[in-house]
Amino acid sequence: MPVSLRQIRYFVSTAEHGQISQAAAELGISQSAVTTAIKDLEQTVGLDLFVRSTHGMEMTTAGRQFLFHAYEILNKVDEATNLLLPAGDFAGQLTVAASYTVIGYFLPNHLGRLRRAWPNLDIQLFELNREAIEEGLLSNRYDMAVLLTSNVINSDLATETLMSSRRRLWVPARHRLLSQGSVGLKEIAEEPYIMLTVDEAAHTALRYWSNTSYRPNVTLRTSSVEAVRSLVADGQGVAILSDMVLRPWSLEGKRIETIVPTEPIPSMDVGLAWRRGAQFTPAMEAFRSYFHQTFFLPSHR
The missing domain is CATH 3.40.190.10 (Periplasmic binding protein-like II)
Known part of the structure; x- marks a missing residue:
């Protein structure tokens, strides 16, 4: 029996939540559907991917190895279904500042997709803290920044939130x-x-x-x-x-x-920033349009 994307998505959700019930709630399906998909997947793979206990679903060594490949598969499917066409002979240079968390946990996959979409777009990336990023944008050392927009308070900067992470x-x-x-x-x-x-x-x-x-x-x-x-x-x-x-x-x-704590905890918002009133270059427009397409025109602030 071939492995389906549905089985892989159900497996990843269960692995991340550690509970069939939570995975089913996130996916909007019945618990029995998740259970069946995982059993079928284990039968196809020929290995137990989880150990069932009163505490939930604990991954086996084989399960952890399979999860690594499952993430790769889902990432490739996401790339294939969100293709960006190269913009002809467009070429340009863009200086981008980014904070530590953004470089480590947000940007790498997007940088690869940007380079495939615009192979002649030369992105110069710099890792800095928020204060240095803000000062660099205002002094024109950097064209744009990708940072935690929830931390930006300087009114001389325009920001655009791409995603909010709970x-x-x-x-x-x-x-x-x-x-x-x-x-x-x-x-x-x-x-x-x-x-x-x-x-x-x-x-x-x-x-x-x-x-x-x-x-x-x-x-x-x-x-x-x-x-x-x-x-x-x-x-x-x-x-x-x-x-x-x-x-x-x-x-x-x-x-x-x-x-999830009972008190409201603010989300961590990630997005773009630039000097307010800055004249957008073609490189800046290309960079921004990529994120617009990827995140379906996020809200402005």
Whole structure:
């Protein structure tokens, strides 16, 4: 029996959620449909991809290996169904500034697609923090930026949000908070907290914590997302981070679960920025039009 894209999508959703019920809810289908698809997929592959337990669906070693290939397949299908035609003989140079999180978790796939769409578009990329990006845009050192638009406050810059990434609580597998009906900042404050500092993450976190009478019990501050991932998965603490940087396993192969806090947590918004009133060059227009097509004309701010 050939493997279908439907089976792969159901498998990936189950792997990411760790629960048949949550995967079914995300996909908008019945739990039995997900269960059947995974059983059929395992029969075709000839290996168990999950271990079923009272805690949910835990991936086997074969399951983790299959997930790597599943992501590749879905990415290739996405590229094939969202083709951009090269713009003839268009050529130009574009200087683009980007922040750490954007370069690590957002831009790489888009840069590859941009280069295939406009092979003569020379993109010069620079990694900087927000303050340096804003100053560089205003002084014309950079044409455009891709950054966390939710952090931009300079009114001399125009921004355009491409995507909003929800923030959730990260906890290790089988954490006690997973069995509670609701989890708010009060309960989170009772746990050791790993505070990410890169891209003003700590400043953003303290903004929403300051709206309550609770404070996180910070045991470590780090600029490394991978350090947070490993520490949380190992049971050393919890963290609130965005879905954009979420990977449900640490480098050591330990699982991370997520919980939506009861309090409203602001999303992490990613998008474009440029100097307000700047005259768009053809290179800037090409760069912007790619993201418009990819994200279906996102809202302006």
